[in-house]
Amino acid sequence: PELLVDVNLKALVVASYKIIDRIGKQNGGKGGVIVNMASIAGIASG
Template sequence: KPELSVDINLKALVVASYKFIARIGKHKGGKGGVIVNIASTAGIVSG
């Protein structure tokens, strides 16, 4: 089901980003940084 796939993939991205922020954030003694999320449409394009 496409909705389930999007839900799982989107939640994974959000959860991973928040966990990464918590780990590298200056408020936790980290150096700070930037998170760059990259996606591809290759998985949904046929041909």
């Protein structure tokens, strides 16, 4: 369960912060919007 959380939740948060550091206007980037999408298919079995 911990690996699942690391991959599916923590990785999203870490990646978002890295992207913010790179595209943020305060760091010389153009700015922008981060859109995180998820699906119930990620937790549904079948």
